[in-house]
Amino acid sequence: MLRHVFVKLLFFLSLYQINAQNLNQKPIPDWVEPTTPDYTASAEDAKASGFYYLLLDDQYNTEQKEYYERFTYKIVSKNGVQEMSDISIEFDPQYQKIVLHKLDIIRDGKTLNRLDMKDFRIIQREEDLERHLYNGVVTAVNHLYDIREGDIIDYAYTTLGRNPIHEGKVGATFFLQHTLPVAQIHISILKPENYDLFINTDNGAPDAKITSYKGNTRYSWSASDTKAILYESNTPSWYYPAPTVEFSAFENWAAVAKQYSKHYAVSEPDRVALKKASEAVLKWHKNRSDSLTALVRFVQDDIRYLGFEDGLNSFKPSRPGEVLQRRFGDCKDKALLLSTLLQCYGVEAKPILVHSINGTTLDKKLPSPFVFDHCIVQYKTELGQDAYIDPTISDQGGSLQTTYWPNYHFGLVLDENTTELTRLTKAKKPKTILTETFSLDKVGGGAVLDIETLYYDGDADDMRTYFNTTSTESVQKSYTDFYSSMYPGIRVNKEVVVEDDRKSNLIRVVENYKIDSLWKPTPENKKIIAAQFYPSALENVLYPVSSSERSMPYLTNAETNFEHKTVVYFPESWDIENESLHLDNPGFSYDYKIDYKNAALEITHHYKGKTDYLEADQVAKYLDLHNQIQNQSTYQLTYGAAFVDSPQISAGSYTLTISLIILGVLLSALLCWFLYTTYDLPNTVDERWQQPIGGWVAFFGIGIVLTPLIVMGTLLFSEDLHLNATHWEYLFDQSFLLGLIGIVELLYNSAYLIFSIFVAILYFQKRTIAPRMIIIMNAAVVILFTLDNIALLQLAPDEFNPAETQNIYGEILGVMIKAGIVICYFAFSERVKNTFTNTNKTYTEPEHYEFNTPEISPGQQSSL
Incomplete structure (x- = not known):
């Protein structure tokens, strides 16, 4: 118990020490360009947020490594009182100090000085804790008291010091418009004459106003009465339509790579020691590809993701041997460890800086290390192609050659020979x-x-x-x-x-x-x-x-x-x-x-x-x-659904369908037998004019022979005729006439099958009634086909679109034309009459009487 109390006491003492050493009060530095907010400014759309910015002022001094900020805003509702009554100032105590200049409350035209160092507390929030990152940044917090609707809060401070790893070089992006209305925005950067600075403006941002201050050059930008940017739904995070001011002390990407790649260099003794240490913990396989894959999985899965990114550690990775020993590291730690291990085993590999979300626009930005937020590994495949591994992704599968990586678009290879951004190739699409x-x-x-x-x-x-x-x-x-x-x-x-x-x-x-x-x-x-x-x-x-x-x-x-x-x-x-x-x-x-x-x-x-x-x-x-x-x-x-209420009827029952087929077959067979045995036509063609089957008779005979086969196939394979009990229920439920049409179609097709066989028999027997039966069969096809389709169009018009309706009428016309040709030929053709001459009965020729005429002599006259 006492131990925990002692630990807490040390923690609070350390925060007090930070408060004493890193937070103090001084007047505004002389190098700061004066700005005057308009306390009377207002905005119609400020009610939604509850407050309205009167001034946002950001000023850099590159020589002194100082960053001045001023915030002036007006509380316009109770919601604004709740949201904006706290002041928070973040800094890294390892290399930064905060100098407070002013904290005023303007109420009813009067200025109340609320700057009291005792009101500031130092807390360590670690906002990236959920991502297993500890950045060491602390926050100076002041919970303002007695804040009321209508108050104007105006405070300013300067952050002293920059991370020494950047060697005095800066890079930043500022916007002259925000998602909230702002009455006045001011940005400036002050630099010595011998300090290289590269500036880029975009989206309509004005050119810089250039002035001099004590031998230094100042670049300034201002904007007034800016409206709130209303982002449309589903807009990419990298899209910023605001007027933009971007500056960087890096001339090109080669300068960035050269300055930061040295922090990723691994000495040969460290490399040898790392390989020896890795052999004791890695599981190697006979297959080289499997061994390299196991190495990658070890760094991804067994080196847990955890980063202490305070001070130099925010841009400088830990030594690979140290990371291997402690079994944790952030993205740059794991990337350097993995690339070094791959190099130890003959794979060309390098760490590469990327942005995890906004990589799409990296190639449009000024060269700077501050546009990256992530580090992965680039390596060469056996075919010499570039491929990538994100060492922070755990539980990946596949081999070294097939490991998936997200599309980060662009990256900067950390090598002193790098001159440009690298466009990352895409992995195989999942x-x-x-x-x-x-x-x-x-x-x-x-x-x-x-x-x-x-x-x-x-x-x-x-x-x-x-x-x-x-x-x-x-x-x-x-x-x-x-x-x-x-x-x-x-x-x-x-x-x-x-x-x-x-x-x-x-x-x-x-x-x-x-x-x-x-x-x-x-x-x-x-x-x-x-x-x-x-x-x-x-x-x-x-x-x-x-x-x-x-x-x-x-x-x-x-x-x-x-x-x-x-x-x-x-x-x-x-x-x-x-x-x-x-x-x-x-x-x-x-x-x-x-x-x-x-x-x-x-x-x-x-x-x-x-x-x-x-x-x-x-x-x-x-x-x-x-x-x-x-x-x-x-x-x-x-x-x-009528069958649902009649469980005695099986959904799979075909009793009615089979019964109708049998009925149609029996009725047709009886009719055909009756016609075959009793119906006949006499032959009127002399024997010498009779002809065998041939010519057009034979041609049409092909269709006569195929017709029974086609009808049989229709009955066996057409789903329109495979009607079970539920199909019949559905048809009659929709319309009695639809059900009746279904019965007629089934009877007709089954009867037509037998009748077509009957006609084929008559055809080959060359019966005198064959032409007449062929004519009757084709006429029946036309009549029933036409009536059937017209009835369906009338009873169920919604089931047919205009194209289908037009197609049906086309089919009817086609059937009429085909049947008309057959009917005309078998009704009027002399060849048909001379071919079909056989009868079922034997007809008796009529008796012929001969008259004997008496011979008449020349000169005699007949008395007849």
């Missing part, structure tokens, strides 16, 4: 494939749902940490809760299985559920039930952030590569048309496909990102295409 398989037990019933999710490359890396730190029970509960929102009756059938092939960097997750009820009545018609299939795992990409008319870039994700498959196995055949859709856009590509065969339906959605952001004029089309995807993302199966 991918996720999710397959949901529904095995339906019956229409209107439930299903077994099998889910397989495959995570590849970077997606596997992202999921591995989750699965390694989450119990199977928690994973199962999370997944079940996700699906229960869509299928309330879902329950786990088999426990979730997670298989991790880390070497191939593939994670496979298998789930199995039982859904008691997959079907629901439709809102439009309670007698119709429906089952819906929706790619819920794609919801984040299918529904991007909406945006009205915009002027700013729009954030997208180039790494998205998700394929969602839904497979449905039916207990019976369905009438489903295959279809596909392809959408392409600068931001993404999307493929949608419906594939049905053998009572199995496969629905595929494949979404791939293509870029990290879109220009403002590309966003409207991007969102319109997503709306198009959303409109067809849900696939719905519908059924007439």
Whole structure:
């Protein structure tokens, strides 16, 4: 107990010492350019924030390493009193001191001096503690008392000292407009004549006002009455539309690399010692690639991420041997350790500075070390290509050659020979494939749902940490809760299985559920039930952030590569048309496909990102295409639901269909037998004019022979005629006439099969009735085909779009033309009459009587 009290006492004593040594009071330095805020200024849009900045003043003195800041703001509401009654000043006590100049409260035109050193307390907040970083920065805090609505708070201070690792060089970016309204903004930098300074302005920032002060050059910028920048939704973090002033003491990227790469140099003795120490802790393999991969995984997984970045440590890495021994380090520590180890084993590798979020715009900035916030490793592959490893990412899979790295866009290789930024190559795009398989037990019933999710490359890396730190029970509960929102009756059938092939960097997750009820009545018609299939795992990409008319870039994700498959196995055949859709856009590509065969339906959605952001004029089309995807993302199966109330009728029963086929066959067979045995036409063609089957008769005979085969195929394979009990229920539920049409179609096709066989027999027997039967058969086809299709168009017009309707009328016309040719030929052709001459009966020729005429002699006359 006493030990803890003693530790706390030492802590407070150290903070008191910091307060005494690093925080004091003095007048404003002479080098500061005077500014005068307008205490009467106001802003209409200040109510939302509760306060309004009257002055923001930032001034640098490069020679004395001093940074002056002044803040003047007016409290305009009670919310402003709550938010802005505290003053916080951060500094690093290892090399910085704070000099307070003024702290005034202006109330009702009177100035109240509130600067009292006793009111400031030193605290150490460690804002990056959650990221396992300790930067050593402390905060001087003053909780102002008696602050009221309408008060103006005006305070100024100077930070003395800069990190010595920068060797007196500066670099910074300032904005002449902010997300809050500001009445006056002032920026200046004072430098000696022999101090190189490079300046860049952007987004309409004015050129600097150049003045002199005691032999030094001052660059100043000012802005007045600036409006608040209203960022549009989903704007990338790197986008700053404000007028910008950027300055740097570094002439080029080579100067940056040269100054800071020396801190990453490792001596040969340290390198030898590191290799020896690593051999004692690393697990080596016979295969070189596996050994190098194990080395990378050791630094990523076994050297924990922890950084003490106070003082020089904020830019200078620890020695690799020290990091290996203590088993922790920040990004630059781990990057230097990994690159040195790889060098020890013959791999060309270097640390490279990057920005973890805003790397897109690094090439547009002035050279400076302050534009980076992260450090990774660049190495050469066996093929001599540049590749990268982020040593701070743990639980990665794959080999050294296939390890995934985020797209940081640009980086600065820490080598004294570096002259330019390096554009980082992109890693292989990660991918996720999710397959949901529904095995339906019956229409209107439930299903077994099998889910397989495959995570590849970077997606596997992202999921591995989750699965390694989450119990199977928690994973199962999370997944079940996700699906229960869509299928309330879902329950786990088999426990979730997670298989991790880390070497191939593939994670496979298998789930199995039982859904008691997959079907629901439709809102439009309670007698119709429906089952819906929706790619819920794609919801984040299918529904991007909406945006009205915009002027700013729009954030997208180039790494998205998700394929969602839904497979449905039916207990019976369905009438489903295959279809596909392809959408392409600068931001993404999307493929949608419906594939049905053998009572199995496969629905595929494949979404791939293509870029990290879109220009403002590309966003409207991007969102319109997503709306198009959303409109067809849900696939719905519908059924007439009358059978649900009649359990005695099996959904898979074909009794009525089979009965109708048998009835049609029997009736047609009886008719054909009657015609064959009783109906005949006499032959009127003399035997010498009779002809065999040939010519056009033979040509049309090909169609006569093929017709029974075609009709048989229709009955066997056309799903339109495979009507079970639920199909009949659905048809009659929609309309009695639709059900009647179904009965007529089935009777007609089964009767037509027998009649076409009957006609083929007559054709080969060359019966005299064959032409007439052929004419009757073709006429029946025209009449029934026309009536059937017209009836369907009248009874169910919503089922046909204009193109389909036009196509139906075209088919009717085609059938009429074909049948008309056949009918005309067999009705009027002389060849037909001379070919079909055989009869079923024997006809008796009529008797011929001969008359004997008496011979008449010449000169005699007949008395007849």
